[in-house]
Amino acid sequence: MSSERLSFKKTGYFSSLICDYLEEKSELKPFYHDFPNLENFKSQIKEKSLSFDEPSRAVLVDRLKQQYKAIDTSGLTRQNIDALKQENTFTITTGHQLNLFTGPLYFLYKIVSTINLSKALKETYPSYNFVPVYWMATEDHDFDEINYFNFKGKKVQWNRASQGAVGELSLEGLEAVFNLYSKELGVSENANYLRDLFRSAYLNHTNLADATRYLANILFKAYGLVIIDANDAGLKKRFVPFIEEELLYQKSYNSVLETNKDLSKAYGIQVNPREINLFYLKENLRERILFEDDIFKVNNTNISWSKSEILKHLHEAPERFSPNVIMRPLYQEVILPNLCYIGGGGELAYWFQLKQFFNTVNVPFPVLLLRNSVLIKTKQQADKLKRLNISNEDIFLKRDAFINRKVREISNINIDFSPQREHLEAQFKALFKLAEQTDKSFLGAVKAQEAKQLKGLGNLEQRLLKAQKKTLADQVSRMTELQEQLFPGQSLQERHTNFSELYLEYGEQLIPNLIKNLDPLNSEFLILTL
Template sequence: MPSDCISYQSSGYFTPLINDYLNQHDTLKPLYHRFPTLQNFKLQLEEKQQNYTPEFRSILADTLENQYSSIETSALTQKNISRLRKNNTFTVTTGHQLNLFTGPLYFLYKIVSAINLAKQLKEEYPDYHFVPVYWMATEDHDFEEINYFNFQNKKIKWPRESAGPVGRLNIDGLDAVLGAFSKELGMGNNAKWLKDLFEASYLKHTNLADATRYLANEIFGEQGLVIIDADTADLKRLFIPYVKEELLHQTSQQKVAETTELLKNYNIQVNPREINLFYIEDTLRERIILQDGIYTVNNTDRTFTEAELLAELNNHPEKFSPNVIMRPLYQEVILPNLCYIGGGGELAYWLELKSFFEASNVTFPILLLRNSVLLATQKQAEKLDKLNLTWADVFTKQQLLLNKKVQEFSAFQLDFSEQKEVLQQQFATLADIATKTDASFTGAVQAQQAKQLKGLQNLEKKLLRAEKRSHADQLERITLIQNELFPNRSLQERTVNFAEFYLEHDGKLLDKLFKELKPLEQEFNVVVL
């Protein structure tokens, strides 16, 4: 069976910014607090311990106990919630949208990363407790990003309209989605388990937040995962001072703008607004805008004076929702958190925020790139063996891979480098002669050289095409297996839903992930089921 160690940096699927972060490039060091190493977690927890209060711990634990009151909870999750009241307990957090039926595979990888990191930290620092947390993005409004999942090359979609925070959305229409999903699943115990899970999650709860909590708890509850919905008045009340600062002084825009200047050589992930807050109700999520001393809620007729808006904040903090710039600060204020685990895009915008955290006097968390995984079946691994392909090969862009394999298959050299070098030497001699005669001859030599080199390049391309035709069967098999592993020539984890693999492998999928994913190692995991 082919086997390779694929680093994130060599996989070809991460941006220069993330590669430079993983390589601890000097230019990025001012943008993060501590790099994710076991040793640095001790310093991080000592700092966080100093600035996270018992009062916040109590409110957090009370809120979580209330949110879990209506679902069956594992003993370990209950213990983890209780432990959050203690000064020696910390969280490692990942966040994700409320994607229908978990959405793409990397939903699982994020949470497994958090759970495995919490276990590793407990082994290293046994006097402390570490709780894996899944932060549900209940206040998002991008319904079109979450209202479907892909199953066996078909899109299972929830066709309805949405306004306001998605977590408050009712589950109308999901019975029809279950019907469509059931037809694709077929028969068998694993198919029945998936149907029952969908039904229990979505048809027996009143809103998308409760449904997603139930779903994640069913999959990960035995591992002690704690799931939080921060769209509550009690937690928002803890954040009032920071919301007030944003409304009155717009600190985030200034600080993030300073940081983005340091990132000018990279693609900036997000740009701050003047006020990075939304005003929300069940069917409303609109930006708060300050103009001529009056605060307005965008696309509505609601207006507030400064005094009126501050009174609204004190009376109804739940109506103030942080956007992508403010949400990380909210998370770190209300949780005793050490580390945020996210994908490359998420870490990119976190790297814009350190100076804002410093201005807010909130500890900036360790940033950890989540585990990435390529899942393959035993049969696929055997196919790679027969084709003499390594895992590194299948990560190569398809055209480059096919060209490389044609070179290997051919009985002769397809590269005309030697011929080009001989040609250039000949023309160098002619050029030397040309310097001793009329200038028009120099031009003729240069034109002929360009013509001859172009002719060799064209012959080279024609020879490659001819060899591809000669080895068409092998190249087709290579193309097919790569397309299976990289659907639409993209990462499998960004498109495929876990149900495809559960249908064939049931609990073995999670068992393998928990066994093989090592969050602090910078490796793209290849997991053979």
């Protein structure tokens, strides 16, 4: 096994916002609290200690124990749940949708990052406990985003009608999915393990939340992972004061709008707030709550309340109120003694929009950490890359740029017209000077001629490059096939490939190898050869 690293900026797959954050650019400082390094967790621990009380811990532990009643979990996970009663225990949290059979690989990387940061903090601050938490996005309703996974170039998809929160979905139709997937797996020992894992998760449970909890627990219980389903009446009772403020005063809307004005001066905006950032939740329904003409309404329904009626309903049935993408982070930080949220670039982008809102409602803002990103190569693939003289920077290039660079490198003729382009520009510089001294009306004609000749030179370069690609077709084919294996669909492997494809190859050593190699505080893209 070997590992190499590449800066996130050099991969070309990460936004300027994320790259600037990793470089701690000063212009981003107003949008987050403490930068993720071990020293900064000292003040984060102190701040969270002052805001998270004993009753909150008691409710959290009680609800977790209820959720784990039917789960055969490890002693370490049970120990971590019990530790949450203690005032010196804090959480490190990641969240993810309930993707079928974990979805793409970065599900694993998020959780491994969370486990490893908890370990690193325990070594640095031994008088405290740090619990890795996976927050299941059971209240999401975007079924089309989670109903499939990719396996060996095929899409394994669960087709069914879906309404309301996905966590409550029955598992109807997954037996047919299992039968199709099972045929693709083969007959190896690792294939049999995956077959049993899918069957146990999805054919032996009643809803998607239970199936996902079972699956994540099997994969990570040895590391003490605690899995939380926040779609829970007992937990939502702790959030009632914030829901009430949201209904009455729309604090999130005003705060996030103000932040967006400042953030959008240099970066794109990930999400836009609504006047009320809450959904109404019941069986087969998750719809936005609106306030119109002094009446609270549920969008696309006949459900409505006066102000006093909705507040009464909130206190009687808090489980009916569901936070959207703006309010969910606040809900998390209210019900968990959390220090850090670990997420992907898109997630961190919307967290940056929330700092002022957290200040407004007087809740500590967590440390934000970009999850580990990984490209996994087999030994055979690594050897081929070496023979073809393809570097890590090469392999991350977009397809056309990758082919063009490698063709130029291996070609026996020089297909780089930069010297000719520079010579042409120098000639026209002299012509511009001549026109300036004689008749300025010719400047436009000179400019047009320059553009025409530069374009012609560029076209000639591309035609020669195209011809050389044909000459080197076999080598180009081998290189592009290798890149396609590592970047399926011209996407990052971690955003496309399901863990089961790698499990077939590496078996039970896959997750321990990730645990061993992923350093959550190393802000570089990891390239592993297993």
